[in-house]
Amino acid sequence: MTSCEATSLYSPVTGSGDCLTRSVSPDSGPSTLDSTADVGCCSRVEASVQTLSLLSTQELLSLFECPVCYEYILPPAYQCCQGHAICHGCKRKLSHCPSCREELGNIRCLVMEKVGDTIQFPCKYALQGCGLMLHRSRKTTHELEECEYKLFECPYKFIDNCLEWSGRADKVVEHLMLVHAENFKREHGNLKPFEGPVFPLVAYVQVIDYQAENNTTSWMWTALQTCYNAIFVVNIYYVHNSLINVHFVTVRLVDTVDAAKKFQYEIRLEGPNGELSYRGRCHSLHEEVKEIYENRDCLQFDSVTAAKFKAETTVDGARQPVLNLSIKILPLDSGLHEIEAL
Ligand SMILES: [Zn+2]
Ligand SMILES: [Zn+2]
Ligand SMILES: [Zn+2]
Ligand SMILES: [Zn+2]
Incomplete structure (x- = not known):
């Protein structure tokens, strides 16, 4: 995995190394993501980085949605050997990838973590009316301690x-x-x-x-x-x-x-x-x-x-x-x- 982790955040995907096998055109749009589903472990995330500037905030955020719990995937982010990302909470509970059924190892998804550090996420209580967008380092504290829109039981x-x-x-x-x-x-x-x-x-x-x-x-x-x-x-x-x-x-x-x-x-x-x-x-x-x-x-x-x-x-x-x-x-x-x- 070292070659994946060392890849520069915004460098083009060249196909070198074990885990990157396909070059992705920078202007090919979000649909490119699906075409990489069958390739190496980091290709999906690298493709996401390539298309960042073309995505709306909503589309970008949807890439961070955990396929199991629909919460945003925040550090530590994990992925299966096919590159399907999963949040750390769900990774703890599952032994196999919910998308491809491959066994879930202990593979971090550092690119996703780094991209996640550059964007702001909506508060968990957005549907209840909270309009705040927060850096991931503030998100949990805000939701646990400060958000006035969290409903009482x-x-x-x-x-x-x-x-x-x-x-x-x-x-x-x-x-x-x-x-x-x-x-x-x-x-x-x-x-x-x-x-x-x-x-x-x-x-x-x-x-x-x-x-x-x-x-x-x-x-x-x-x-x-x-x-x-x-x-x-x-x-x-x-x-x-x-x-x-x-x-x-x-x-x-x-x-x-x-x-x-x-x-x-x-x-x-x-x-x-x-x-x-x-x-x-x-x-x-x-x-x-x-x-x-x-x-x-x-x-x-x-x-x-x-x-x-x-x-x-x-x-x-x-x-x-x-x-x-x-x-x-x-x-x-x-x-x-x-x-x-x-
Ligand atoms: Zn999850
Ligand atoms: Zn998978
Ligand atoms: Zn809030
Ligand atoms: Zn009651």
């Missing part, structure tokens, strides 16, 4: 099996109130978001004996808090199975990851046996709860700790175990992740 997607819904930030609360009103009524007695940066709440929790390993259960408690012209989704989760027994709390802004980085929160847990406080950075509703939990980037405590802070209240004449939590959201300054048990 429902916070109840696993709890109420609401897997299909997605919507813009201004539709999230409306959706929760319309479709998941029952959960809110059960958890708070009303549908209104809490207002203001300080958020006292009483979460009704099951405090289960840490030793009761047969007792497999999990639940999620949700509240909304509005402050600083923004809306935050607060969740308390409890997961108990043979492997783990944990409560954890997430505070996620209904906005981009970039916007969420500007806020932090403090949780205070108060009970008859003391007080616990935790300070953490706010996440975005785009960030997966599982990931936040696995990165230990939130308050987590087991049932032994929960039992220490357990209080009781009367609901409909019955005694209920509760956790008294207050959450304060504030702009980010300093002192993240301090935890102290008083």
Whole structure:
């Protein structure tokens, strides 16, 4: 492959070496690409370079489309021994080329990577309305952290099996109130978001004996808090199975990851046996709860700790175990992740 990789980006295809067997006329247009399908490993890409100036942006970008996932092929780009390009994500999952069925080796497509470095790609959320064109080095960060057109998923997607819904930030609360009103009524007695940066709440929790390993259960408690012209989704989760027994709390802004980085929160847990406080950075509703939990980037405590802070209240004449939590959201300054048990 050395001879392919060393070929100058814009040099004519001469047919020398093992992998280049056909010369391509510079003015033969995009149709030339198909005529090279049966030749050496780099011919297809070299032909693409030859015709760059004749292609519209759309045609050029279509050359970068992965034939499997239709995402753009960005570095590291791969190809089969026949020259069919494939993105690195799909290459990892496949053993054979989807175009010609040849076995996929470990052949990089450096020419494609170099050409890709000279052009701008549309944001992944172009269909949703984002008009930005970005260099590949900025594309992923923009899509993950900054793009305001990325749609939100429902916070109840696993709890109420609401897997299909997605919507813009201004539709999230409306959706929760319309479709998941029952959960809110059960958890708070009303549908209104809490207002203001300080958020006292009483979460009704099951405090289960840490030793009761047969007792497999999990639940999620949700509240909304509005402050600083923004809306935050607060969740308390409890997961108990043979492997783990944990409560954890997430505070996620209904906005981009970039916007969420500007806020932090403090949780205070108060009970008859003391007080616990935790300070953490706010996440975005785009960030997966599982990931936040696995990165230990939130308050987590087991049932032994929960039992220490357990209080009781009367609901409909019955005694209920509760956790008294207050959450304060504030702009980010300093002192993240301090935890102290008083
Ligand atoms: Zn792909
Ligand atoms: Zn192939
Ligand atoms: Zn975008
Ligand atoms: Zn939903």
